[in-house]
Amino acid sequence: MSKFILILRTDPALRTSLSPAEIQEIVERYRNWARAQAGKVVMEGSYKLARTGRMMAAPGGKVTVKDGPYAETKDVIGGFFMVEAPDYEAAAAIAQTCPHLDDGSIEIRQTDS
Numbered sequence: 231m232s233k234f235i236l237i238l239r240t241d242p243a244l245r246t247s248l249s250p251a252e253i254q255e256i257v258e259r260y261r262n263w264a265r266a267q268a269g270k271v272v273m274e275g276s277y278k279l280a281r282t283g284r285m286m287a288a289p290g291g292k293v294t295v296k297d298g299p300y301a302e303t304k305d306v307i308g309g310f311f312m313v314e315a316p317d318y319e320a321a322a323a324i325a326q327t328c329p330h331l332d333d334g335s336i337e338i339r340q341t342d343s
Contacts, residue, residue, distance in 0.1 A: 231314045233272065233341045234321035239305040240334035259329045264311065270324050273312035308334065312341075 245253070264271045285296045311328070315321040318338065325336045 231316060232321075234313050234315055234318070235339050235341060236311040236313060236321070236325050236328065237307055237337040237339065238309045238311075238328075238330045238334055239337060240308045240330070242306050244333050256329075260309075263327065263329055267313070267324060270313050270315065271311050272314055305335070 245256075248256070283297075287294055287296075308330075313321055313324050315324060318340065321338050321340075325331075325338055328336060330336055
């Protein structure tokens with residue numbers, strides 16, 4: 231069985247006017263979805279990443295640090311799930327039932343482990 235990370239991307243402007251109760255309701259929908267996946271979801275993370283960060287590279291052996299991601303980035307990573315599935319198609323079948331697709335997108339990446 232392979233592992234796939236489901237990276238949850240969203241436009242942060244879509245959730246700026248939500249009340250704490252509405253946010254809690256959304257969080258509960260995600261938790262219920264993860265529980266319903268019984269053994270397929272092996273890890274979840276819901277820490278929202280900041281809109282800015284740093285990009286590092288070492289061209290020619292010299293480390294450089296730049297601001298990033300860049301201003302044209304319109305979405306943020308709002309969390310992730312790690313799922314186990316035999317292939318991309320099965321991972322996509324799991325992801326297509328995720329409540330995140332109501333107002334965001336999901337990037338699926340296979341891990342090396």
